[in-house]
Amino acid sequence: MIRDDIKAALITAMKGGDKATTATLRLVQSAIKNRDIEARTGKAPDDDDALVVEVLQKMVKQRRESIEMFVKGGRQELADGEAAEVAVIERFLPTQMDxxxxxxxxxxxxxxxxxxxxxxxxxxxxxxxxxxxxxxxxxxxxxxxxxxxx
The missing domain is CATH 1.10.10 (Arc Repressor Mutant, subunit A)
Structure with a gap:
């Protein structure tokens, strides 16, 4: 399951001292937890991986929009930070159809x-x-x- 892969990657990143990856994976886990809470009141997807992929896709989309805004605003260092987060999140997404x-x-x-x-x-x-x-x-x-x- 993707959820387990994220948890294992977080532990590896923490042990390796990779602060950026650790922070991003904690954000991912937080977003998934929030989506789990929302799913209690509404219709949850039948497949847990579908729920996690939905959250990850939303996070990537948000970050891509942020990158675009940061580049337009001349804040390349912030855009680079968002791009690094996108790279970490995309590791857990299934390959997209061409x-x-x-x-x-x-x-x-x-x-x-x-x-x-x-x-x-x-x-x-x-x-x-x-x-x-x-x-x-x-x-x-x-x-x-x-x-x-x-």
Whole structure:
């Protein structure tokens, strides 16, 4: 499980004296713990790894947005710190589908559902998320689905 991998990496980083990695992994564990608390009241994903991947993807997205803002603001040292955190977090994410694999998955779902136009986008996106949520950036997939259906 990804959760166990993160815990083991945190212990290794602490023993190795890697302060930056230790701090990032503690942030990750905190975010996962917060998501666990939220999941108590709402619908939790059936798979624990799916929950953890969802949290990690959100953290990476937030940091990429921060990097962009820091670069625009001329704060390269802060952007470098965020980039280092992204590198640590991405170690625990499953490999993402490339564009060709994403297109193939979209076409397969489109054919299976008989989707022909934009009115079917919601159904296609729901099925895509159900099957490939952990290995796909859904914001990029949305644009790909829109292109495939238009």
């Amino acid at each position: 564009e060709a694999a994403t297109a193939a998955a979209i076409e397969a779902i489109k054919a299976e559902l008989g989707a022909v136009g934009m009115k079917d986008m919601g159904r296609v996106m729901a099925e895509l998320k159900a099957r490939h949520a952990t290995t796909l950036d859904m914001s990029k997939a949305s644009a790909a689905v829109k292109a495939a259906l238009s």
